[in-house]
Amino acid sequence: MAIQPVNPNPIPSISRIDAPQKPTASGSVGQVTQSFDEMLSSLNQSQQNADALVEKLARGESVDLHTVMIGLEENNVNFNVALGIRDRLVEAYREIMRMQV
Numbered sequence: 001m002a003i004q005p006v007n008p009n010p011i012p013s014i015s016r017i018d019a020p021q022k023p024t025a026s027g028s029v030g031q032v033t034q035s036f037d038e039m040l041s042s043l044n045q046s047q048q049n050a051d052a053l054v055e056k057l058a059r060g061e062s063v064d065l066h067t068v069m070i071g072l073e074e075n076n077v078n079f080n081v082a083l084g085i086r087d088r089l090v091e092a093y094r095e096i097m098r099m100q101v
Contacts, residue, residue, distance in 0.1 A: 036089070043082050050075040 053071045056063040 032089070036085070039082055039085065043078050046075045046078045 050071045053063060053068045057065065057068050
């Protein structure tokens with residue numbers, strides 16, 4: 001049984017790697033703010049959908065009870081995720097405020 005030699009250069013050559021650019025503080029804050037705004041608008045839409053399903057059920061319209069319950073649970077999960085993200089952002093802010101300059 002012949003043993004194959006180990007290739008001395010197993011990684012293909014990379015022609016050029018650009019240096020990473022540092023994000024600006026205002027850009028990072030803008031991205032976080034935009035992401036948080038999108039999350040809140042999504043949460044609001046989820047709440048409105050759940051409310052509409054409950055209203056239809058209360059008025060006696062043709063809506064499946066399972067659909068209403070699924071909508072309410074989806075809204076509950078979305079709300080809990082939003083609270084978790086908010087708590088993490090607040091904790092990150094507090095950690096930054098505790099840093100010594």
